[in-house]
Amino acid sequence: MVRADRDRTLSRKKSAGGLILYVNIKWCNPGHVTVKETICTPDIELLAVGLRPYYLPREFSHAIVVVVYIPPSANAARACDVIHSTVARLQTDHPGAFLTINGDFNHAKLPNTLTGFTQYVKCSTRESKILDMMYANVKEAYSSSALPPLGTSDHNLIRLVPTYKPVVRHQPVTTRTVQLWSGEVEEKLQDCLQITNWDLFTEDFGEDVEGLADCITLYIRTCEESIVPTKKVRCFPNNKLWINKNIKALLNKKKRAFMAKDRVGGKVSSEGAERRIEESQEGIQGEN
Incomplete structure (x- = not known):
């Protein structure tokens, strides 16, 4: 009441x-x-x-x-x-x-x-x-x-x-492609950009700043697409953008601890899931 x-x-x-x-x-x-x-x-x-x-x-x-x-x-x-x-x-x-x-x-x-x-x-x-x-x-x-x-x-x-x-009942499951970033992938991309002869871009475009910016952006995106591995994931309509495989695993672990009446394990899983959710949300905000 x-x-x-x-x-x-x-x-x-x-x-x-x-x-x-x-x-x-x-x-x-x-x-x-x-x-x-x-x-x-x-x-x-x-x-x-x-x-x-x-x-x-x-x-x-x-x-x-x-x-x-x-x-x-x-x-x-x-x-x-x-x-x-x-x-x-x-x-x-x-x-x-x-x-x-x-x-x-x-x-x-x-x-x-x-x-x-x-x-x-x-x-x-x-x-x-x-x-x-x-x-x-x-x-x-x-x-x-x-x-x-x-x-x-x-x-x-x-x-x-x-x-x-x-929403999960009246909207279909969609598939999208995500990039798999890692320290090794970042180093490869960095090496690719370091050995690039950037003077060639300035020679071709001269004073055309907008054209130069578009060309460099396209080149970097091409390098990224050729180096960074990708995979397709299914996205359920009722999932938030920051929900991923690792967070789902922690949430399921929390549920199993609850069913087993393991309060300590449930608390640890809950704290881990909250921490991962915050990190994922920050990553999405950074991309936007």
Whole structure:
């Protein structure tokens, strides 16, 4: 249970209340639940919670659930501005997260505020109106249906059934060619460039600097292609760019240690994988 109790002074409301989010411990360990932000104003109450469940499709780093309540008397434009600024900040800080916004929106509408989000509640939530909504930053993620209200509530419950297909299921495996660099290969390439007569390039192009630069670049690339060995690798669509064979081996070793309840071995494998991932990410950034 994650609570954001109402502040009567900030909300200017006489009654108590607030927001609450229940997380099934079979889906996510309570230790992996983090409150990202709480906001309480006369126009909106907001609770943002970060979740790292036991399983998510690999294309998502974690999940962020934003719960909101917009009172009937609220200024809808100001409430939407708060949601927009909060969600934009969360997406900037966590670009790989699966993000949802749900709650009682009353008269506020977000189509123009949340570009790139889809609203999934298609059934009425109170009489013939749709007051409770659920937005997500992924298309084709849920289907909705109405259930009877809980207790004495005047709002229907909404059942959201996941329909999302992971990227690995609807995108084919691709093949790309990678270079196999080593100290020996670097020395060979360096020797090739050292014995090159660079004066021949300047004699042919004279004052044409751009032509000279293009020719030298093409020559270096040709030397690289003839010296550096390559191989073809399969790239799964849900893999990050920095995932390679060595990192996969460490991750599998970590899984085997977990199944064997080897905490020491699992910790060593985890630290090794994190170190290799950082090195691989730095290498990709250097290439870009």
